[in-house]
Amino acid sequence: MNSDDLIASLTRDLRPVPRHALGRRLGLGMVLGGLVTLAVVGGGLGFRPDLALAMHGATFWIKWAYTISLAVCATAATLRLARPDGIVGGWLRLMVVPVLCLAMIAVAELAVTPRGQWLALWLGHSWTMCSRNVLLLSVPIFAGLLWSFRRLAPTRLALAGTSAGMAAGAWGATLYCLHCPETSALFVLTWYTLGMAGAALVGRLLGPRLLRW
Amino acid sequence: MRHDDDRLRALMLAGLTGDSVAHAALLRALLSPLRGFFRRRLGGRDDDVEDLVQETLIAVHQRRASYDPERPFGAWVHAIARYKLIDRYRRSGRTTPLDDMPELADEFAFAEASDARADLDRLLDTIPAKQASVLRATRIEGLSTAEAAERLGIGESDVKVSAHRGLKALAARVRDSWQ
Numbered sequence: 001m002n003s004d005d006l007i008a009s010l011t012r013d014l015r016p017v018p019r020h021a022l023g024r025r026l027g028l029g030m031v032l033g034g035l036v037t038l039a040v041v042g043g044g045l046g047f048r049p050d051l052a053l054a055m056h057g058a059t060f061w062i063k064w065a066y067t068i069s070l071a072v073c074a075t076a077a078t079l080r081l082a083r084p085d086g087i088v089g090g091w092l093r094l095m096v097v098p099v100l101c102l103a104m105i106a107v108a109e110l111a112v113t114p115r116g117q118w119l120a121l122w123l124g125h126s127w128t129m130c131s132r133n134v135l136l137l138s139v140p141i142f143a144g145l146l147w148s149f150r151r152l153a154p155t156r157l158a159l160a161g162t163s164a165g166m167a168a169g170a171w172g173a174t175l176y177c178l179h180c181p182e183t184s185a186l187f188v189l190t191w192y193t194l195g196m197a198g199a200a201l202v203g204r205l206l207g208p209r210l211l212r213w
Numbered sequence: 214m215r216h217d218d219d220r221l222r223a224l225m226l227a228g229l230t231g232d233s234v235a236h237a238a239l240l241r242a243l244l245s246p247l248r249g250f251f252r253r254r255l256g257g258r259d260d261d262v263e264d265l266v267q268e269t270l271i272a273v274h275q276r277r278a279s280y281d282p283e284r285p286f287g288a289w290v291h292a293i294a295r296y297k298l299i300d301r302y303r304r305s306g307r308t309t310p311l312d313d314m315p316e317l318a319d320e321f322a323f324a325e326a327s328d329a330r331a332d333l334d335r336l337l338d339t340i341p342a343k344q345a346s347v348l349r350a351t352r353i354e355g356l357s358t359a360e361a362a363e364r365l366g367i368g369e370s371d372v373k374v375s376a377h378r379g380l381k382a383l384a385a386r387v388r389d390s391w392q
Contacts, residue, residue: 001267003244003263003266003267003270004241006267006270006271007237007240007241007270008237010236010240010270010271010274011233011236011237011240011274012233013233014228014231014232014233014236015231016229016230016231017229017277017278019282021278022278022279022281025278082279083279083280083281083289083292084276084279084289084292084293084296085284085288085289085291085292151275151276151278151279152276152278152279153272153276153279153292153293153296155292155293155295155296212300213272213276
């Protein structure tokens with residue numbers, strides 16, 4: 001096809017692009033994926049029975065502050081990496097801050113816990129499932145992001161994949177909090193982080209294949 | 214260049230609101246710079262050049278939501294063209310990991326800049342040494358007339374005259390080498 005014909009065919013029935021289309025598109029992908037994840041948490045795993053009560057306590061909010069702040073950083077980085085000339089800035093490095101804050105809380109927690117109970121604090125009741133659940137719950141959100149990226153133009157595919165995987169993992173973990181009754185900071189710091197890092201790694205590996213355009 | 218970016222950006226913004234005439238004008242205006250961009254880097258394989266130009270136009274069209282109206286338009290198109298070029302390299306078997314792209318792009322820019330510098334050095338060698346050193350100081354390093362005069366140990370008016378004569382001599386050399 002010659003280029004003039006191509007231009008004619010591309011510009012036929014041109015649809016307007018709304019302002020902030022990039023943010024909307026990524027937001028829509030994450031929300032649609034998030035709804036699937038929420039349905040799995042609510043319908044499959046079940047919300048924790050004491051959810052309303054837990055939401056009055058500090059530990060629930062510490063968990064949410066941790067996963068949501070990570071999710072916000074990863075989402076901001078993903079938004080930037082969706083542009084061909086995007087610069088990540090400090091968003092990915094900023095994720096060190098919530099990790100360090102939670103680590104300090106975990107140390108404080110250990111300090112007031114007798115040494116004999118440290119292992120129970122660390123492993124909780126669900127350490128064998130937690131990371132895996134976080135990873136699996138990230139899948140629908142990651143798929144939503146892949147859909148968003150079809151109209152966007154990432155050029156650093158491995159980094160964009162890592163960042164999208166991390167965002168999916170952190171939002172997935174946020175929704176997993178609605179099920180998971182674990183309360184210790186050490187538990188969250190270990191097993192949640194492992195699940196989110198796994199999602200980021202999967203994103204890194206799949207990014208160059210699935211985000212190509 | 215600046216003016217050109219403003220014009221293309223205006224067309225792009227109109228295209229984003231659904232103005233298909235502006236959008237078509239934008240894509241047509243990109244044809245020639247894109248052909249130049251790919252031709253310089255692929256070395257004259259015209260089919261490949263036209264393929265890449267078309268792929269880039271399709272991407273500019275399909276992925277136009279990724280343009281940030283607050284930023285220069287040229288940089289956005291350039292990033293897309295660069296991505297398409299590197300994707301082509303990779304598909305044709307050259308092992309260029311995509312994440313090396315910014316570095317590779319810098320390499321392109323660097324190669325171009327160093328070519329230009331070599332050309333400039335060759336040209337400056339053909340004019341009198343004083344004029345060449347004045348031009349280097351004022352036009353390349355960006356010193357003021359007073360700073361250059363102090364550095365070279367000559368008067369300010371001498372700097373001005375030498376710069377003027379040097380530029381004239383360079384223009385004459387360039388004109389000669391074109392003929």
